Amino acid sequence: MSNSKEEAKKRIEWLRKEIRRHNYLYYVLNKPEISDAEYDELMEELRRLEEKYPEFVTADSPTQRIGAPPAKEFKSVRHVKPMLSLDTAHTEEEIKAFDKRIKKEIGDSIEYVAEPKLDGLSVELIYENGKYVRGSTRGDGINGEDVTENIKTIRAVPLVLRSDEIPVPTRLAVRGEVIMHISDFEKLNKELIQKGEETLANPRNAAAGSLRRLDPNETAARPLDIFFYEIMLSEGYEIKNQWDALHALKKWGLKVSSYVRKCRDIDEAIEYHGEMENKRDRLSYEIDGVVIKVNRFDYQEKLGQKSRSPRWAIAYKFPPRKEETQIVDIVVQVGRTGILTPVALLKPVDVKGVTVSRATLHNEDYIKQKDIRIGDWVRVARAGDVIPEVMEVIKEKRTGKEKIFRMPDRCPVCGSRVVKEGAYYRCTGGLSCSAQLKRSITHFASKGAMDIEGLGGQTVDLLVEKGLVKKISDIYRLKKADLLSLPRFAEKSAENLMEAIEKSKSKNLARLIYALGIPNVGEHTAKILAERFRSMDKLMNASMSELISINEIGPETAESIINFFKEERNRKEIKSLKELGLKMEYEEGERKLKGIKFVFTGALKEFTRGEAKSIVEQLGGEVLNSVSKNVDYVVVGEKPGSKYDKARAMGLKIINEDEFKKLIEK
Ligand code: IVH
Numbered sequence: 001m002s003n004s005k006e007e008a009k010k011r012i013e014w015l016r017k018e019i020r021r022h023n024y025l026y027y028v029l030n031k032p033e034i035s036d037a038e039y040d041e042l043m044e045e046l047r048r049l050e051e052k053y054p055e056f057v058t059a060d061s062p063t064q065r066i067g068a069p070p071a072k073e074f075k076s077v078r079h080v081k082p083m084l085s086l087d088t089a090h091t092e093e094e095i096k097a098f099d100k101r102i103k104k105e106i107g108d109s110i111e112y113v114a115e116p117k118l119d120g121l122s123v124e125l126i127y128e129n130g131k132y133v134r135g136s137t138r139g140d141g142i143n144g145e146d147v148t149e150n151i152k153t154i155r156a157v158p159l160v161l162r163s164d165e166i167p168v169p170t171r172l173a174v175r176g177e178v179i180m181h182i183s184d185f186e187k188l189n190k191e192l193i194q195k196g197e198e199t200l201a202n203p204r205n206a207a208a209g210s211l212r213r214l215d216p217n218e219t220a221a222r223p224l225d226i227f228f229y230e231i232m233l234s235e236g237y238e239i240k241n242q243w244d245a246l247h248a249l250k251k252w253g254l255k256v257s258s259y260v261r262k263c264r265d266i267d268e269a270i271e272y273h274g275e276m277e278n279k280r281d282r283l284s285y286e287i288d289g290v291v292i293k294v295n296r297f298d299y300q301e302k303l304g305q306k307s308r309s310p311r312w313a314i315a316y317k318f319p320p321r322k323e324e325t326q327i328v329d330i331v332v333q334v335g336r337t338g339i340l341t342p343v344a345l346l347k348p349v350d351v352k353g354v355t356v357s358r359a360t361l362h363n364e365d366y367i368k369q370k371d372i373r374i375g376d377w378v379r380v381a382r383a384g385d386v387i388p389e390v391m392e393v394i395k396e397k398r399t400g401k402e403k404i405f406r407m408p409d410r411c412p413v414c415g416s417r418v419v420k421e422g423a424y425y426r427c428t429g430g431l432s433c434s435a436q437l438k439r440s441i442t443h444f445a446s447k448g449a450m451d452i453e454g455l456g457g458q459t460v461d462l463l464v465e466k467g468l469v470k471k472i473s474d475i476y477r478l479k480k481a482d483l484l485s486l487p488r489f490a491e492k493s494a495e496n497l498m499e500a501i502e503k504s505k506s507k508n509l510a511r512l513i514y515a516l517g518i519p520n521v522g523e524h525t526a527k528i529l530a531e532r533f534r535s536m537d538k539l540m541n542a543s544m545s546e547l548i549s550i551n552e553i554g555p556e557t558a559e560s561i562i563n564f565f566k567e568e569r570n571r572k573e574i575k576s577l578k579e580l581g582l583k584m585e586y587e588e589g590e591r592k593l594k595g596i597k598f599v600f601t602g603a604l605k606e607f608t609r610g611e612a613k614s615i616v617e618q619l620g621g622e623v624l625n626s627v628s629k630n631v632d633y634v635v636v637g638e639k640p641g642s643k644y645d646k647a648r649a650m651g652l653k654i655i656n657e658d659e660f661k662k663l664i665e666k
């Protein structure tokens with residue numbers, strides 16, 4: 001080697017080591033020694049040298065985090081041990097009961113480790129001889145998705161473990177949580193709004209969505225972070241308890257929360273929970289509780305696990321976050337079947353990073369029970385962290401000016417009479433009520449129903465408002481010119497929608513029955529009805545006793561079917577749909593794959609995964625994500641993943657795309 005080349009090699013090695021050291025200082029110890037600009041300079045120098053001497057580029061170089069090509073699909077990888085869930089507790093009593101169960105099994109002196117419960121998505125990482133080799137998501141708990149390249153783009157993930165304090169295991173499997181910091185989440189959402197894309201509901205969804213991009217370069221562009229909390233396997237380095245595990249992780253350069261605590265007994269763990277609840281608002285990321293774990297591994301082993309969760313750990317959740325705001329007004333929304341739902345309009349308030357300005361009040365009883373009035377100050381929370389709910393009224397803040405809300409006796413949209421049915425109020429306007437019409441049509445066109453792509457909520461609103469669609473069958477009377485008269489349509493989009501409408505005519509009977517939106521008739525019931533009656537005519541004229549003689553159909557569903565077809569308006573609509581060319585008969589073979597289970601691996605030439613899945617499901621079959629002995633066919637396309645090897649090893653029936661096509665042919 002020439003002198004200058006020799007020197008470049010040395011410099012490259014030095015730079016890599018130095019960059020790794022600064023990563024460790026920054027991510028793990030939180031004590032950076034240099035500025036971001038200085039760090040960038042080191043990276044830039046390394047990049048330049050590697051460009052000049054590509055023969056010195058190694059997979060674990062800090063420059064190699066990005067650039068992997070997009071994947072067609074994520075391969076499936078088996079976890080070293082199943083990824084379990086945690087039992088949850090919400091009260092101190094539940095935690096004490098947990099402690100009692102453990103003491104009964106182990107004895108009186110139990111040490112715990114308490115950690116923040118991070119709200120992200122869990123991943124498993126494998127290091128071999130200190131080098132990062134694989135990363136996977138939870139998947140079904142047994143098999144995860146191989147996201148090796150995506151995880152590599154997370155800067156806090158070391159590609160090489162540190163070995164200066166403790167030896168590095170020959171094989172190490174660790175688990176941790178990938179998260180997005182709240183500020184990064186907010187910034188990302190702002191960018192998405194600017195680009196006209198849909199925003200993400202919360203940092204957890206943002207982290208999950210970002211990590212699971214098929215193109216790792218897209219993941220690289222998203223600011224993700226990670227915290228580690230479990231060692232599943234450490235060959236060649238023995239660890240005896242969780243506390244030591246957390247310290248070993250740190251010494252290898254794997255970031256651990258700085259809030260972990262060793263607790264001498266359960267009372268200390270309960271105290272920790274209280275402290276963390278107070279701190280939670282000051283953290284830069286979301287935590288939704290704390291995890292309490294028995295410290296000693298031999299005790300953990302003795303305690304064992306239930307089917308899906310260990311007996312030695314529990315998640316002690318925080319109560320949902322509540323924010324105070326005022327009800328400006330209560331309005332009424334009209335659903336597809338005419339049910340009126342009262343909705344509180346709120347002074348916008350930030351609840352866990354999401355601006356909330358409306359909250360459902362469910363029905364009149366709910367309002368009465370909580371004595372909710374217009375003008376009230378209330379506490380709102382996001383139930384299940386998604387749908388905003390009014391939790392309670394702050395009665396001390398009442399001024400006497402609050403107004404009691406009453407359900408209207410006329411529909412606020414169409415003015416028809418409103419009738420009371422049990423706890424609910426219903427508009428009697430049927431499809432002459434534009435709110436009901438809009439929702440019925442959106443339902444009719446939705447994915448599980450007639451699957452008319454391009455006929456979503458906003459387009460439906462326009463069509464109804466312009467008077468172009470007054471009943472469902474009008475969809476099939478639309479002309480291209482009608483669509484072109486709408487603000488959202490151009491030549492191409494109008495053509496596409498016309499085509500999608502035409503294509504929907506050949507959808508099967510089960511979908512059509514479901515699409516009609518008969519109350520209580522979901523996708524599953526619709527399939528049963530189609531199979532049993534085999535034609536719309538027969539179903540329309542079915543008697544009560546015929547209907548309830550079917551196993552899965554109860555009297556309530558039977559009654560709504562009878563009532564639906566009793567209405568002249570509905571009978572006329574079905575006649576129109578038939579004349580317009582929709583399929584009213586059950587086709588033999590429609591459910592010819594009934595009960596048959598498929599797994600797909602590799603790329604098919606003629607179908608996307610989604611298309612293949614929907615065909616199988618339409619024919620009554622099922623598509624599973626991973627191979628097991630329950631699988632009937634494994635369909636193998638180009639570049640199959642590990643599922644193929646596994647299927648072969650298990651002796652499952654393997655078919656190619658042509659054979660699959662034969663199976664689904666009518
Ligand atoms: S330990 C047996 N520790 O919570 C499962 N999990 O509900 C042991 N999580 O799948 C997991 N922070 O995604 C553990 N400090 C922590 C955690 C944590 C968040 C997540 C993890 C797990 C889920 C279980």
